[in-house]
Amino acid sequence: MDGALVADLQQALAPERVRVSPLELDLYARDAGIVAGRAEVVCFPLTPGEVQACVRVCRTHGRPFVPRGSGTGLAGGAVPIDDPVVIVTTKMTRILEVDADERVAWVEPGVLNLDLSRAVAHLGLHYAPDPSSQQSCSIGGNVATNSGGPHCLLYGVTSAHVLAVEVCLPDGSLVMLGGLDPEPAGYDLRGAFVGSEGTMGIATRIAVRLTPLPPAVRTLLLDFTSVESAAAAVSGIIAAGLVPAALEMMDAEITRAVEDFVHAGFPRDAAAVLLVEVDGLPGGVDAAASIVSDVGLAHGARTVRVAADEAERALLWKGRKSAFGAIARIAPNYYLHDAVVPRTRLVDVMTAVYDIAKRYDLVMMNVFHAGDGNLHPLIVFDRRADGVLERVMAAGEEIIQACVAAGGVLSGEHGIGLEKRDYMPLIFSADDLDAQARLRESFDPDGVANPQKVLPAGSRCGDLQRVPEGAWI
Amino acid sequence: MDLKAFAEEVGNQGPVTVVGGRTQWDVGGSVASGTREVRAPAGIVEFEPAEMTVRCGAGTTVAELDAALGEHGQCVALAGDDGATVGGVLAVGWSGIRRLRQGPMRDVLLEARYVSGDGRVIKGGGPTVKNVSGFDLCRLLVGSLGTLGFLGEVVLRCRPRPAESRWFSGAAEPFDLVQRLHQPSAILWDGATTWLLLEGHPADVEAQGAIAGLAEAAGPPAMPTGGRVSMRPSELRSLTGDFVAEIGVGVVHTAGPAPKRDLPSDVAALNRRVKQAFDPNGRLNPGRTVAA
Numbered sequence: 001m002d003g004a005l006v007a008d009l010q011q012a013l014a015p016e017r018v019r020v021s022p023l024e025l026d027l028y029a030r031d032a033g034i035v036a037g038r039a040e041v042v043c044f045p046l047t048p049g050e051v052q053a054c055v056r057v058c059r060t061h062g063r064p065f066v067p068r069g070s071g072t073g074l075a076g077g078a079v080p081i082d083d084p085v086v087i088v089t090t091k092m093t094r095i096l097e098v099d100a101d102e103r104v105a106w107v108e109p110g111v112l113n114l115d116l117s118r119a120v121a122h123l124g125l126h127y128a129p130d131p132s133s134q135q136s137c138s139i140g141g142n143v144a145t146n147s148g149g150p151h152c153l154l155y156g157v158t159s160a161h162v163l164a165v166e167v168c169l170p171d172g173s174l175v176m177l178g179g180l181d182p183e184p185a186g187y188d189l190r191g192a193f194v195g196s197e198g199t200m201g202i203a204t205r206i207a208v209r210l211t212p213l214p215p216a217v218r219t220l221l222l223d224f225t226s227v228e229s230a231a232a233a234v235s236g237i238i239a240a241g242l243v244p245a246a247l248e249m250m251d252a253e254i255t256r257a258v259e260d261f262v263h264a265g266f267p268r269d270a271a272a273v274l275l276v277e278v279d280g281l282p283g284g285v286d287a288a289a290s291i292v293s294d295v296g297l298a299h300g301a302r303t304v305r306v307a308a309d310e311a312e313r314a315l316l317w318k319g320r321k322s323a324f325g326a327i328a329r330i331a332p333n334y335y336l337h338d339a340v341v342p343r344t345r346l347v348d349v350m351t352a353v354y355d356i357a358k359r360y361d362l363v364m365m366n367v368f369h370a371g372d373g374n375l376h377p378l379i380v381f382d383r384r385a386d387g388v389l390e391r392v393m394a395a396g397e398e399i400i401q402a403c404v405a406a407g408g409v410l411s412g413e414h415g416i417g418l419e420k421r422d423y424m425p426l427i428f429s430a431d432d433l434d435a436q437a438r439l440r441e442s443f444d445p446d447g448v449a450n451p452q453k454v455l456p457a458g459s460r461c462g463d464l465q466r467v468p469e470g471a472w473i
Numbered sequence: 474m475d476l477k478a479f480a481e482e483v484g485n486q487g488p489v490t491v492v493g494g495r496t497q498w499d500v501g502g503s504v505a506s507g508t509r510e511v512r513a514p515a516g517i518v519e520f521e522p523a524e525m526t527v528r529c530g531a532g533t534t535v536a537e538l539d540a541a542l543g544e545h546g547q548c549v550a551l552a553g554d555d556g557a558t559v560g561g562v563l564a565v566g567w568s569g570i571r572r573l574r575q576g577p578m579r580d581v582l583l584e585a586r587y588v589s590g591d592g593r594v595i596k597g598g599g600p601t602v603k604n605v606s607g608f609d610l611c612r613l614l615v616g617s618l619g620t621l622g623f624l625g626e627v628v629l630r631c632r633p634r635p636a637e638s639r640w641f642s643g644a645a646e647p648f649d650l651v652q653r654l655h656q657p658s659a660i661l662w663d664g665a666t667t668w669l670l671l672e673g674h675p676a677d678v679e680a681q682g683a684i685a686g687l688a689e690a691a692g693p694p695a696m697p698t699g700g701r702v703s704m705r706p707s708e709l710r711s712l713t714g715d716f717v718a719e720i721g722v723g724v725v726h727t728a729g730p731a732p733k734r735d736l737p738s739d740v741a742a743l744n745r746r747v748k749q750a751f752d753p754n755g756r757l758n759p760g761r762t763v764a765a
Contacts, residue, residue, distance in 0.1 A: 101652075102707050146605045157603065159612065160580050175739045182572070182723040183703035185734045186744045186763050187621070188579060191612025195605050215655050239523035241546050241633040281655055283676030340601040344523050372603040409599040410606040420606075427599065427606060435595045435622075436608045438750035442743065454607065 002040060005061045009043050009085065012053035017044040017091070028068065028086050032133075034335055035076040035418050039066075040083040044091045048166060048174055048204035054087050055202070056172040064448045067198035069109065069141025072133040074336055075417030077145060077197045081452045087202060089140045095119055096205065103210040104163060104180060109140020109203045113147075116208070125210040128155035131413070132321050140203045146195030148413030150246040150320065151277070153371040155211060157413060159194040164207040167193060167200070170444040180207060192439060197415050198450035200443035214245070214279035218289040219307040219316055222296040223270040227251055227354070227366075230272035231346040233299035234370040237276070238343050240291050246277040247371025254323055254365040254378070261326035264319040267303070274301075274370065275320055323367040324378075331363070331380040335392050337399055341408035343373040352402040353377050360395040362388075374412035375403065400426070416454045424456050433459040474514045476586055476594050476625045482511045483623055485592035488759045491623040493561025494534065496554040500565050501618045505760040513560045513625050517541055525631040526583060526602060531560025531624035538629075547631040550575040560624040566616025567701065570693060573651075573721045574658040574672065581630050582611040587622035590752035600628045613747070619758045621751040635672035641687035642668045642694075648710060651721040654681050660720040661693055664712060667720075668693050700731030736764050 001020055009018045019025075019042045030036040040063070045051045058065045064084040071078055080086050092108035095116060099105070100123040107116060113134040117126040130149035131137055137147065143165060148157040155161075164178035178190030193200050224230040230249055237247060250258065252271050259266040266273060274296065278288040293304045307313040327334055341349045350366070357364035357379065368376035377399055381388045400410060400423055409427055410420045424433060437460035443449070474482075483489055488508040515532035522545040529538055535553040542548050552569025553562040568578040584598040597610025614621060638658070647662040650669060659670035669685055670693070671678045682689075696717050702725040709718045715728035736744060744764060748755075 099707070102705065146609070148603060148605075152603070156576065156580055157605070159609065160576060169743075173739060175743060176737070177740065180705045181703040182577065182719075183567070183616070183701075185703075186736050186740060187617055187747055188566075188612045188615060189740070189743060189747070191579060191609055191615075192747075194612075195609050212655065235523055238525060243525070243633060281673060281677035281681065283674035283680070287674055340599075340603050342521075342524050342526075342601060344521060369603070373601055374603050407600060409601050409604045412601070412603040413605055415605055416607060424607060428596065431589075431593045432596045433607075435589065435597065435610060435751070439608050439610065439613065439747065442746040442750045445746075 002061065005057065005063060005085070006041055008057045008060065009041060009054060012057050013043055013045060013050055017046070019043070028071070028088070029080060031071045031073040031076060031078040033074040033076045033417070033419055034333070035079050037079040037081045038083060039080040039086045042086040042088060044088050046091055048168065051087065051168045051202050051204050052172050052174060054085065055168055055170065058085050058448065059172060064451045066450050067144065067202040069138035069144065070112070070136050072137040073141065073145055073415065073417065074338070075411065075415045075419040077415050077417035077450070077453055079418050081418070084451070089202070090138065098123070100125065102180065103212070104207055105210055106205060106207050107139050108205060109138060109143070111139050113137050113139060113142060120210055124213050126213055127161065127208060128152070128211040129158045129161055132324065139206055139208065143194050143203050143206055144196070144198050145413070145415040148369065148374065150248050150369060152413070153247055153369065154243050154245040159191060161209045162190060162194050162206060163209055165190050165193060165203050166205040167202065168204050169201045170446065170449040174204065195415070196440070197417060197454050199440050199453055201449055216282040216285040217277060217279040217313065218285050219313040220276045220289060220292055221266070221305040221316055222274040222276065222301040223267045223303045224272045224274070224301055225270070227272045227350055228347050229300040230274055231350050231370065233274060233296050233301065234346055235344055236295040236299055237292055238371065240295055242288055242291055244276050244288065244292065244371060245279040246275070247369070248275040248320055249273070249366065249368055249370035250275070250320065250323065251366040253363070254327070254367045257326040257330060257365070258319045258323055261329065262315065262319045262322055264315040266319055270302070275316060320367070327365065327378065327380055331382050333381050333383045335379045335381070335396060337375065337377045337396060338411050338414040339375050339400055339403035339408050340412040341373045341375060341403050341406045343371070345406040346370065346373060349375065349403060349406045349408070353399055356395050356398045356402065360391045362391060362395055369412070372412065373408070418453060421454060422456050476514060479511070479514055479625045480588045480592050480594045483588040483592050488756050490758050491560070491619050493532065493558035494553070494556035496557040497561065497565045497567070501761040501763060503760055504758060508759060511623070513558070513623065518626065522547060526600060526628055527631055528600070528626065528628045529559060530626055531558065531563070533559045535559055535562060542631055543634060546634050548634045549629045549631055550578060550581050551629070559627060559629070563615050563624060563627065564617060564619045570661065570719060571658045571670065572719065572724070573660060574656050575632070579612050579615045582615055582627055583630055584628035585611050585614050585624055586626040587614060587624050589622050590754060590757050594625065595622065602630060616763065618761045618763055620748060620761060620763065621757070623757065637675045637678050638670065638672045639678050639682065640668060640670050640690040640692050641682055641685060642666055642690035643687035645685060645687055647720040650685055653684060657681070659693070661717050662720050663694060663717050666694070696726045697728040698726070699729045700727040701725070702727055702731045
C-alpha cells in the first residue's frame with residue numbers, strides 16, 4: 001500500500017471516505033461481470049470539487065484512476081487495472097434541479113436511475129432509459145456506458161437523453177460539455193463523452209432530458225411454440241412499419257424461471273414469449289396493438305394476452321426485469337452477452353447461438369431486446385465445476401463471432417470495458433481504432449483515466465500500452 | 474465512385490473541401506480561397522425496409538433519399554433545401570423543424586465511413602440501430618462542418634412516415650401548447666401567431682387539433698433566413714423582432730445575423746485538441762469552424 005497516496009487522499013476528502021481495508025478493496029476489484037482486478041485505494045467524493053481533488057492527488061502520485069458508479073456493469077469497465085485509485089460516485093446522490101417546464105433535470109452522478117423517474121413521476125415525467133438494473137444502477141454509470149433498456153427501442157439510449165455533462169477531465173479541471181440549448185457551439189463533445197466508459201474523465205453533474213409519460217399504454221404478451229417463429233414475428237412487427245416502445249423476447253428456460261419466481265402467469269410451456277409495449281396517443285396505440293396481435297398470430301402465436309390494467313402490466317414487467325434474479329435459483333454464476341445483429345437476421349443468429357451452447361454442453365437462456373436486435377445470450381453455470389469456465393469463454397467467443405458474421409456489433413448497451421476490448425478488431429480496422437484512440441487522447445493525453453479499457457493495446461500508432469497483467473478471470 | 478476513389482481524391486496533401494449542395498455553404502465561415510474541391514459518392518447502397526436503416530453515399534441528395542424511403546412508408550429525420558446532400562446536412566447538423574417530435578439530427582447517424590485528414594477511410598459506429606461498441610465518432614462528426622473528416626458513406630436510422638400530417642395556426646399561446654399536447658411534431662411562433670404541426674394516427678391528430686383549438690393551415694410560415702440562434706426553450710418567451718422560433722426546442726430563425734458565440738476557454742481548448750488530433754495539418758475545410 002502506498003501510504004503517502006492514501007494520506008493525501010484522506011487529506012483531500014476525509015479519512016472515513018478513503019478505504020484501504022482488504023475486504024473493501026476486494027469488493028471494488030470487480031463489477032457485476034466475471035473479470036476481476038485489484039484496487040489500490042477506494043475513495044468516495046461528495047462534490048465535484050472532491051472529485052477534482054482525488055484526480056489531482058492521482059496526478060501528483062503518478063497513479064491512474066478508475067471512475068465507478070454502482071458497479072452493475074457487466075463488461076469489466078469499472079475493474080481496476082494497474083493498481084489505480086478507484087473513485088466511486090455513489091455518495092453523490094442529489095437531484096439538484098428539476099425544471100418541469102423545460103423537462104430537464106440536473107443530477108449528481110450517483111443518483112440511481114429509477115430514483116430519478118420516481119422523483120419526477122408526480123410531474124407526469126420520467127427518465128426514459130430503463131436498464132434492467134435500474135433500481136441499482138446510477139445515472140453517472142449510465143452515461144459512462146451509454147446504457148440502454150427495453151424502452152430504448154422507441155426512446156433511444158442514454159446519449160439521446162443527456163443534454164449537458166460537467167466533466168472532471170483527467171488533468172483535474174472541470175469543463176461543461178453540451179448545454180441546455182439545442183445546438184451548443186463547438187464539436188459535440190458531450191456526445192463523444194457519453195459511452196466513453198470512464199476513459200475521458202468523470203461526470204460530476206449531468207443534465208438529462210425528462211420525457212412525458214405516455215397518455216396511453218398497451219402491453220401484450222405473445223406466446224410461441226418455437227423460438228424461430230417468435231423471432232420471425234419480431235422481424236414481422238418491424239417490417240410492418242411499427243416501432244413499439246419495447247419489444248422483448250424470453251425463451252422457454254427463462255420464461256419458466258421467471259414464472260416460478262414472480263407468478264405473473266407466463267406460460268410455462270411456451271418455447272418463447274414476446275413482451276410488447278406500445279404507447280402514445282390512444283388512436284395510434286390501438287392501431288399498433290392490433291398490428292402486433294395480427295402479426296403475432298400470423299407467425300403462429302398461440303395466445304395474445306393484453307394486460308388489463310396497470311397492475312397486470314407492472315407484473316409482466318416485473319417478470320422481465322427480474323429475469324437475472326430468477327436465474328440465480330438455477331445456477332450460481334452467469335455470463336451475459338450483449339451483441340446486436342440486424343433485426344432481419346434474428347432467426348438465423350438465434351439458431352446459431354443455440355447450436356453453439358449445445359456443442360459446448362452449456363445451459364443457455366435468452367432474454368433480450370429483440371426489437372432492436374440486441375441479443376443477451378445468458379450462459380448459466382457453476383464456476384466451481386472443472387473446466388466449465390473455459391467452455392463458457394470459448395462459447396462466448398463463438399457467439400460474438402456468429403453475431404459479427406451476421407453483420408452485427410459487439411455491444412448494444414453494456415459497453416466494451418475489458419471483457420470485449422480484444423474483440424474490437426473483429427469490427428474495426430487498425431485505422432478505425434486509431435481514430436478512436438485519437439479522440440480518447442484529446443481528453444486524456446497521458447492515458448490515466450481508466451487505463452486499458454475499450455481500446456486494445458496498440459490502437460494508437462506508437463502505442464506502448466501493456467497487456468493487463470493484473471487481470472484474471 | 475466508391476469510397477476508395479473518394480479517399481484518393483481527398484489525398485493527404487494541401488487544403489481540401491467537400492462540396493454538397495452548397496445550400497449551407499457559409500455556415501461556420503467561408504472556405505479559404507484556393508481550396509481544392511471534392512465530392513462524396515452518391516447513391517443509395519442498401520435499403521432493407523424491414524431493418525429500418527438505410528446505407529447511402531454522403532453525396533446523395535436528401536430529396537432522393539426521402540423519395541426512396543417514402544416508397545416503403547419510411548423517412549429519416551434529416552432536413553435540407555433543394556439539392557442539399559445527406560453528408561452536407563449531417564456535417565452542418567441543423568435539425569429540421571420536426572425536431573420537437575423526431576429528435577435531433579445527432580441521433581440519426583448510426584455508422585459513418587469518412588475520409589480522414591491523411592486520406593484514410595475510417596469507420597465509426599456500426600450498422601445496427603443500437604450500438605455502444607467503442608467511442609461515438611458519429612455524434613462527434615454530426616455538426617463538425619467537415620473539419621474532422623469528410624463523410625463518404627453513412628448508415629441512417631429510418632422511421633415510419635406518419636399516417637397523417639396536418640398544420641394548424643392561430644393566436645394560441647405556444648408555450649402552453651407544448652405542455653398540453655402529446656408529442657406535437659412542431660410548434661412555431663413569430664411573436665404573434667402560432668403554427669402547429671400534428672402527425673400520427675388520424676384520430677389522434679384530430680383529437681389533439683381540437684385540444685389546440687387552432688384553425689387548419691396550409692403549412693409553416695416562411696422562415697427568416699438571416700440567422701439561426703440556439704436558446705434554452707424557456708428563454709424564447711422574451712424574444713422580440715423579426716423571428717420564427719421553434720417552441721419547446723429553442724432554435725430561432727432570425728432576419729438579422731445570429732450573434733457570434735464564444736466557447737468558454739476550457740471547452741475551446743478541448744475542441745482545439747480534438748481538431749488537432751483528427752486533422753493535425755489543418756487541411757480539412759480551412760476557414761470553417763464549429764466555434765462560431
